[in-house]
Amino acid sequence: MKSPSATLLAEVRTFRQNHPDVRYVDLIALDIPGHFYGKRYPVEMLEKVAAGSPLKLPQNAVLLGAQGGLFKIGDYCFNDGDPDANRRLVPGTLKPVSWESQPLGQMLITSDGTAAPIEFEPREVLAKVLERLQHKGIHPVVAFELEFYLFDKKLDNGLPQFARDPLSDDADDQPNLHIERLSRFSEVLDDMAQTAKQQGIDITVITAEIGPGQFEINFGHCDDGLRAADWAALFCRSTRGVALKHGYRASFMAKPYLQFPGSGMHVHVSLYDAAGNNLLAAHQQQPLRHAVAGCLELLPHCMPIFAPNHNALRRLGGTVNAAARASWGFEDRDACVRIPESDPRNLRIEHRLASADANPYLVLAAILAGLEHGLEAKREPITPLNEDRNSGNDFPVEMLDAVRAMQQQPVVRDKLGAEFVDVYCENKRQDHLAFQQEIHAREYRWFL
Structure with missing residues (x-):
């Protein structure tokens, strides 16, 4: 060797x-x-x-x-x-x-x-979580999905403009899921896909999403969590570069338009033992329920990871398929934790809360920490949305509240590392305060 x-x-x-x-x-x-x-x-x-x-x-x-x-x-x-x-x-x-x-x-x-x-390096945080799971005989298989918007390359007084339809040269300003949009933007989308494959990224399905100029890319299921997060990070870099080459801007910003859907990072996770048995499917899927309960318990305390900035918090509870509370359900896209229909071999959770501009290493680390905690605590989850549309636990939607909730949670500090939690929370707090240090035109309109 x-x-x-x-x-x-x-x-x-x-x-x-x-x-x-x-x-x-x-x-x-x-x-x-x-x-x-x-x-x-x-x-x-x-x-x-x-x-x-x-x-x-x-x-x-x-x-x-x-x-x-x-x-x-x-x-x-x-x-x-x-x-x-x-x-x-x-x-x-x-x-x-x-x-x-x-x-x-x-x-x-x-x-x-x-x-x-470096204890607070995002890739190191994920590596430590994966190493701990491996020592427990737990082997995750992971697949990311990323949504993004295409904008015109030129901004209008700093604001994004709709991407121009290459065939008509009109703005792609109508929200729809039409597959014809994939054909109209095929030149740039094909280049994005080919470039990603040249980077060693296993991309699969391309979807035209609801928002104007919005698309989604799915990645293959990967039995190496670090590599899966590497793919998500590298895809964002290459996609922005390819878009500029074609006269567009590609953005993973969570909520670029108030009136249209935001962009999310959806993460599929299944857990296997060394023999390849799906741990979530054992004992009539009881471990699945425990894992869901753990995810939902820690979710309100990991909000600075899932929604890492002011704009990402705007996306929550938005126009479509963006949860406003910590919830779960079978085949339910309004839930934070969705259980897609599958056979026992492929039983998995789909964590749908994170914004597309979240750090993929930290998102996956937080999800795995929740799953691990759930398997250890063995608690029953709250009622799924399929049985009660009002089911769910509140999570903080203001950054300073979210930072306090994360920094004070003992399980999160234990699973992700106390030094990382302290450093990360202070970074988010300082970013939030820096963002507030500017008077916007709206304040003059309202109060002058």
């Missing part, structure tokens, strides 16, 4: 042989708000890193706010000397970038698996 460095070195050398025109590779990782940061490396230096040379970036790059600034969080950022932290290359993620004007490559990096992982 090859050593990790030998495998990485072979990957880099094969990439250089297949793409001799690529001179630089972007080494990238996702920060807390879900944006990529990193460095652009000459490809010959990448060989040295693959062979074992240190790869270091500032630890506090993970802590960036939504606008890229640093907040004082405990002793981080301003009282710690801004130290470097080791990162490693993620095998299998070195791929060509086709949406830039010049030949380029990209590769994921992470602190998980290093000698001193």
